Amino acid sequence: xxxxxxxxxxxxxxxxxxxxxxxxxxxxxxxxxxxxxxxxxxxxxxxxxxxxxxxxxxxxxxxxxxxxxxxxxxxxxxxxxxxxxxxxxxxxxxxxxxxxxxxxxxxxxxxxxxxxxxxxxxxxxxxxxxxxxxxxxxxxxxxxxxxxxxxxxxxxxxxxxxxxxxxxxxxxxxxxxxxxxxxx
Numbered sequence: 001x002x003x004x005x006x007x008x009x010x011x012x013x014x015x016x017x018x019x020x021x022x023x024x025x026x027x028x029x030x031x032x033x034x035x036x037x038x039x040x041x042x043x044x045x046x047x048x049x050x051x052x053x054x055x056x057x058x059x060x061x062x063x064x065x066x067x068x069x070x071x072x073x074x075x076x077x078x079x080x081x082x083x084x085x086x087x088x089x090x091x092x093x094x095x096x097x098x099x100x101x102x103x104x105x106x107x108x109x110x111x112x113x114x115x116x117x118x119x120x121x122x123x124x125x126x127x128x129x130x131x132x133x134x135x136x137x138x139x140x141x142x143x144x145x146x147x148x149x150x151x152x153x154x155x156x157x158x159x160x161x162x163x164x165x166x167x168x169x170x171x172x173x174x175x176x177x178x179x180x181x182x183x184x
Contacts, residue, residue, distance in 0.1 A: 001061045003036050003053035011043070011113075013060040014051070018043040018120055043113075043121045046098050065114045066123060071104045081112070092119060102157035103128045103175050124175045129184040130154050135167040 006012070010021045019040035028034045036053045053059065068084040078091045079101065090112070094101070100122040104110060111123040134152035148160040153171075161180045165171060170184040 001059055002055065003038075003057040003059050004055040006036065006038060006053075006059065011062045011064055011115075012040070013062045014040065018062055018115060019049075020121075022048060044095060062115055064120070066111045067114060069110055069112050071106060071108050071110060073106060074101070081110070083112075084109070090119060092122075096120065097122060099178070100124055100175075102153075102155055102178065103130070103173065105130065105155055126176065127172050127174055127181060129170050129172050130157075132161075132165060132167055132169045132171060135161075135165060135169075 006021055006024060008021055008023065012019055012021070019042055021038055022041045023039040025037045026034065027037055034055060036055065038051050038053060039048055040051055041048045069081040069090065070084060072080040072082055072089070074080070078093050079097050081090045081092065082088070083090055096119065098121075100110075103124055104122075108128075112119045113121040113123055130153040132151045133154050136149055136151075147163050149163055149165075150158055151161050151165060151167075152158055153173075157178075159173065159178070159180060161171065165180075165183075172181040172184050173179065174181050
């Protein structure tokens with residue numbers, strides 16, 4: 001596939017590693033040829049790199065298969081999931097799960113992305129609802145602007161939220177940015 005066909009969310013095989021296109025800009029710098037500046041996130045370690053392509057450069061698009069799975073639990077050997085079609089248990093390491101661990105709770109359904117019959121990433125919903133397990137009391141009088149406090153969610157993730165959120169509330173979080181969206 002040509003670089004001009006890349007879109008956000010495309011997965012490519014670059015030098016033996018899988019990358020997902022996070023962002024891309026079409027640049028036309030003065031008298032020079034146009035190019036695409038692409039931000040690629042490594043699916044294995046989560047690092048983001050910047051790469052430039054000419055519109056007619058060839059890139060290797062990776063064909064990924066999505067399969068439903070259910071998150072069971074986490075222990076010292078990794079994150080345990082059950083494939084919803086075969087009912088087999090699949091164990092993924094911390095590196096493969098990455099930041100998704102902050103948004104998945106037991107018995108929730110997710111999608112695995114498989115490449116060459118091997119799970120390489122987890123695809124989350126764009127927003128998830130999680131319960132607040134710890135929330136300090138918000139201070140009165142300090143409400144000019146966007147006053148925030150840090151709370152702990154049921155997955156152990158710590159997040160800054162408005163002062164009115166209290167323990168036991170269920171809140172919605174954007175999984176792409178990790179930010180508070182609103183109450184559920």
